[in-house]
Amino acid sequence: MVELTGVSQRYGDVTALSDADLTIARGELIAIVGPSGSGKSTLLNIMGTLSRPSGGTVRVDGHDVAKLSDRELSALRAGTVGFVFQQFHLSPGVSALDSAADGLLYSGRPRADRRRAAEVALRRVGLGHRLFHEPHQLSGGEKQRVAIARAVAGGPSPASGQAGPRLLLADEPTGALDSRSGAAVLELLHELHRAGTTVAVITHDRDIAASLPREVRLWDGRIEYDSAAPTTSGSGR
Numbered sequence: 001m002v003e004l005t006g007v008s009q010r011y012g013d014v015t016a017l018s019d020a021d022l023t024i025a026r027g028e029l030i031a032i033v034g035p036s037g038s039g040k041s042t043l044l045n046i047m048g049t050l051s052r053p054s055g056g057t058v059r060v061d062g063h064d065v066a067k068l069s070d071r072e073l074s075a076l077r078a079g080t081v082g083f084v085f086q087q088f089h090l091s092p093g094v095s096a097l098d099s100a101a102d103g104l105l106y107s108g109r110p111r112a113d114r115r116r117a118a119e120v121a122l123r124r125v126g127l128g129h130r131l132f133h134e135p136h137q138l139s140g141g142e143k144q145r146v147a148i149a150r151a152v153a154g155g156p157s158p159a160s161g162q163a164g165p166r167l168l169l170a171d172e173p174t175g176a177l178d179s180r181s182g183a184a185v186l187e188l189l190h191e192l193h194r195a196g197t198t199v200a201v202i203t204h205d206r207d208i209a210a211s212l213p214r215e216v217r218l219w220d221g222r223i224e225y226d227s228a229a230p231t232t233s234g235s236g237r
């Protein structure tokens with residue numbers, strides 16, 4: 001699903017990511033952990049083609065990202081990748097239904113169609129009874145579920161037989177939530193994974209990281225440990 005080879009990201013004299021090799025197979029569920037500033041978000045944004053690295057090769061769903069035009073890259077992202085962030089990024093005054101439908105804004109599908117898909121996604125995350133609630137009327141956990149519904153509503157058209165994006169990238173999705181809402185959001189990620197979505201989740205929570213099938217640890221811009229590659233792993237701290 002994702003293949004990074006020798007990927008680096010520099011910002012001026014800051015090296016946010018250094019020579020990262022990482023392969024994520026279709027259908028994996030992986031945790032990305034590491035201290036603040038270790039390069040986790042940089043790595044996730046590169047995996048999701050939100051930013052182009054300063055060096056190395058990025059392949060997403062078989063495409064060499066460097067060889068795609070901006071337009072092709074947008075199409076790949078819209079059809080393949082869903083994002084969830086710690087700060088839900090919901091617009092004030094916009095209903096859950098319209099927020100979730102935003103996930104399909106670049107799909108080329110008509111508005112009524114987008115809203116229908118959004119409703120299906122909201123039901124899938126257990127918010128079928130909150131379609132017309134606005135962000136200020138929702139709890140933190142519910143807001144994050146709307147954001148997940150937005151990510152899930154995107155992806156290929158239902159005609160392809162696939163529900164939701166093939167790749168879901170979550171950057172500390174439970175970071176702003178109490179433990180109970182966080183657990184519900186995590187369960188949702190597990191459900192999407194069971195349904196076939198490849199999921200990478202950045203987390204500060206050691207229990208969450210330990211509960212996922214694979215753990216990748218960053219330290220100072222380097223991948224210092226990968227539970228899927230025990231023979232080449234670092235200190236295993």
Ligand code: ADP
Nearest residue numbers: 011014015016035036037038039040041042043
């Ligand atoms: P994490 O998500 O692990 O906290 P980040 O990937 O956000 O870490 O950042 C890694 C390093 O790169 C940090 O030192 C950060 O300050 C720096 N950095 C990230 N984005 C930028 C940017 N757009 N411009 C300059 N420096 C950046």
Ligand code: MG
Nearest residue numbers: 040041042171
């Ligand atoms: Mg971050």
